[in-house]
Amino acid sequence: MHMFVTLEPQEKVVLPIHYNHIVQGFIYHSIDEGLAERLHNQGYVSGGRTFRMFAYSRLMGHFKINREAGKIVFTDAIRLVLSSPIVEFCESLATNLLRYHEVRLGNHIVRVKAIEAKQYQIDENTVRVRTLSPVVAYSTLNRPDGRKYTCYFQPGESDFEHIVRQNIIKKAQLLHGDEALFNKSISVTRMGQSRMQIVNYKGTIVKGYTSTLELKGSHLLLQTALDCGLGSKNAQGFGCIVLVNKKNNPCR
Structure with a gap:
């Protein structure tokens, strides 16, 4: 489910450029306390990864930087x-x-x-989608000296498609159980140019x-991808x- 929220400020709203954590806090404070604690502290775990099962856009409107x-x-x-397949989350927020x-x-x-x-x-079996917040696909690798570093991938690279595909499958397994095991075929193709966005989230680039x-x-x-969001770090924005071009889509 997608939720389209319009906020009307009483005055100019001044935020840090890297405001993802502020929007995340707004969301957690806008749902029931028990649900917020459960999503934040536990989430849904699969293969050592934790998923919160919601995603949200950048803030949209007239702004100056x-x-x-x-x-x-x-x-x-x-x-x-915002988007989520969790009915409790959507109902609580609304x-x-x-x-x-x-x-x-x-x-x-x-x-x-x-x-x-x-x-x-x-x-x-084929849909086109537009990102409302950047899609993150990464791997954590080891340097020769043993130190770890993060390698990010972009649309059009095979590693990007592989990581995003596996991410969707894990979410689908959490939502649908064994049924997802028989629906593993999915491809992700870039249409046109992509643009890199660098975000400082609580000190992490x-x-x-x-x-x-x-x-x-x-x-x-496809439904899992649309509702849960693509890639990693969905709950971080x-x-x-x-x-794209869906009838009655406020963001088309």
Whole structure:
């Protein structure tokens, strides 16, 4: 399910350029406390990896960037897109946002102007998607001296497709159990150019890529990718996607 949230600030909203952790905090504070603790502290575990099963976009709207100060200033309505296959998460978020009307985003109080939920059902084996936040695909490798380093991959590279594919399969297995074992075929193809985005998340540099991608595979895996997000670090603000040219898609 996708949720489209519009926030209306009472004044200019000034955030650090690297604000992912602020949006993440906003989300956790907007769902029921028990659910937030369960997702944050436990999540869903598969193969040594922990998945929170939600993704979210960059903040969208009219803004100005002050690079010297390291700030981004939003001057009008702010839009945020979230996706998750977990009904409890979506219902909790919508209920609380509608109940409280006003919420905190960083140091600012903003009004919840609108919230819209849409369930996009995948009924074909090929879809095109657009990234609303960068997709992250990486491997942790060892240097000759034993130190570890992170290697990031971009759309169009075979390692990118392999890592994203395996990530989707693990999420599908958590959601659908053994059924996912029979739906392992999925391809990820870059359509046009991709753009690297570098994000400082709580002191860690993360590299991701925005692009339009074509996904081919079973309905189950495509639905998993759309709802959960692509790639790694979804709950840190990466890998949120929407269908391209889907009717009634607010982000098309």
